[in-house]
Amino acid sequence: MKVIGVTRDDDGPQLLERERPSPDPGEALVRTLRVGVDGTDHEVLNGSHGGFPDGADHMILGHEAVGVVEEPNGTGLEAGQVVAPTVRRKPNGETNEYFRRGEPDMAPDGEYTERGIVGDHGFMAEYFTSPADFLVPVPKSVAEYGFLVEPLSITEKANEHAYATREPFDWRPDSACVLGNGSLGLLTLWMLDQEYDRTYCVGRRDRPDPTVDIIDEIGSTYVDSRETPVDELPGAYEAMDYIYEATGFAPHAFQTVKALDQNGVGVLLGIPEPWEFEVDGGSLHNEIVLHNKCLIGTVNSHVSHFEDAVETLQELPAWLLDDLVTTVTDPEHVEAAFEDGDDQIKAVVEFDSL
Amino acid sequence: MKVIGVTRDDDGPQLLERERPSPDPGEALVRTLRVGVDGTDHEVLNGSHGGFPDGADHMILGHEAVGVVEEPNGTGLEAGQVVAPTVRRKPNGETNEYFRRGEPDMAPDGEYTERGIVGDHGFMAEYFTSPADFLVPVPKSVAEYGFLVEPLSITEKANEHAYATREPFDWRPDSACVLGNGSLGLLTLWMLDQEYDRTYCVGRRDRPDPTVDIIDEIGSTYVDSRETPVDELPGAYEAMDYIYEATGFAPHAFQTVKALDQNGVGVLLGIPEPWEFEVDGGSLHNEIVLHNKCLIGTVNSHVSHFEDAVETLQELPAWLLDDLVTTVTDPEHVEAAFEDGDDQIKAVVEFDSL
Known part of the structure; x- marks a missing residue:
């Protein structure tokens, strides 16, 4: 499958070919629709956020995503359901008190990874897997803008x-x-x-x-x-x-x-x-x-903030969404999503549509 | 009656003779037991807190007081009841939204005076008057240390x-x-x-x-x-x-x-x-x-904080109260309460006892 990653040799986003991941127990496989780009992605490219996944020669970018459940894998999600993934994950899958309480956003350094930011692959790929607990349902009516759920959750x-x-x-x-x-x-x-x-x-x-x-x-x-x-x-x-x-x-x-x-x-x-x-x-x-x-x-956000953000997303006026999203590009032309001119407000990489 | 005040000509506390005040409607007359001294009193003496009461050539000091209701004056208080007065008052008696809500501690500059600090006489006097709403009941068992209710309310x-x-x-x-x-x-x-x-x-x-x-x-x-x-x-x-x-x-x-x-x-x-x-x-x-x-x-405090402080005061161990209060002086020797040596922790001016 196609992924957008950063390697140790380049400081720009690279279109790479990687194997489609398989969901572990408790995880679903998600087909990616769109992934937004923000300042943090630029910082990741500039190397000011640290840490590729253990042993990896690249990191897949992207932490603002929306996708469709492709394989529920017995998690209780439904195939075809639109979801937005949260960002923080258990390091090496090992839980701690912050994840137990549903508050990974309050976890200290070392007790989390962040997908597409530090220590874990992001969502800029045709498919990604995620524990189902970190996939927040998004109504189909706003699927197109579901990549805004993550930034809205921050607010x-x-x-x-x-x-x-x-x-x-x-x-x-x-x-x-x-x-x-x-x-x-x-x-x-x-x-x-x-x-x-x-x-x-x-x-x-x-x-x-x-x-x-x-x-x-x-x-x-x-x-x-x-x-x-x-x-x-x-x-x-x-x-x-x-x-x-x-x-x-x-x-x-x-x-x-x-x-x-x-x-x-x-x-x-x-x-x-x-x-x-x-x-x-x-x-x-x-x-x-x-x-x-x-x-x-404050930094990051957790599931209830994503849920509140889904509500807010449904209230955003169409004109604002239209004016805000200045670039929609396919993975082959990902550079356009990382251009930083004054006419760029929000850029999105589109992998697929509903 | 005896009062301890600061005049425009001196920067130390002065023993002055003033007329006993009469309570206005809604006010009670309080016979003062003890008044604590803190850093703010020293700042008032140094002139870094501003404003004598309008037209006054002196300001009576003291904002940490405990006393006994002498004349309830129809306010619902009882004669002999021990009370601690709060500090902020309506400027010229004119109310505003902060006083209406019981939150004078959140009022902006100009919408309050502070007794013994800015624009209003304090409690270092044999008697003082106060609106009954600003007199918080203190159990007789802790009357001796009731002057600590104000500082405790700050915390x-x-x-x-x-x-x-x-x-x-x-x-x-x-x-x-x-x-x-x-x-x-x-x-x-x-x-x-x-x-x-x-x-x-x-x-x-x-x-x-x-x-x-x-x-x-x-x-x-x-x-x-x-x-x-x-x-x-x-x-x-x-x-x-x-x-x-x-x-x-x-x-x-x-x-x-x-x-x-x-x-x-x-x-x-x-x-x-x-x-x-x-x-x-x-x-x-x-x-x-x-x-x-x-x-x-945070600055200042309001009635519910005084009420919480009364609860806390009753829990303070005797040894702490004994060790904390290093000076108890009568008004005639008030200088002792304003000495600032390393062996001074908390000084109190005692006007009367129960």
């Missing part, structure tokens, strides 16, 4: 964790800001715009730009951070009740404290490299305390 | 807010660390030691020292931050599930991120001045995200 978890921090009091937020206008930022912006009176999205692009067009269409305010740095949001617009950081630009974590309104929460999702810089640590500390602020980080 | 709120951040998953913490060995740190250390398998307290004192003796007696591990900086706790001892910062030393906020175990939470309570310094912001941001960490600030 479902981030929102759940961020909002929990505000549970002890009667929080009444009305403004939210997304830092970053990539595909995850735009999906999140639409989600937040359903809840908040006023939403903002921070990017660094000149108009006309397809992401800014989406921000406009959502009805949010586009903020160019070259003109208005994040910590100047309160003066230029308003202090934010909720900030969702999806840039990986380290100063944003600190600027978020100043951009938040009293009693606000900032959730961090970016994964920057080490970078030393000066901050007014005294004022940041003081500000977090005197105004009951919170900074929380 | 009740901090713990409530910090633990809420870990609600979305099955958090199983077993190590906690208090940064700071002042009276609030030590009370909190005892509280945490009831819940956690292993507790640590960070200070900068040589043995023998009365606070280190208390840390030993609690059964916690004393960490001298001159030998082991906070960010080196994981290597020297272990990564912490919970960190409670009560030093106001700004680098601690940042070191806390590194000292936390995966999925850990750090609660910040200190109020440092502005201070610029260099941090590895990239690694901090990265660490918060990849290990699901959280930093949360």
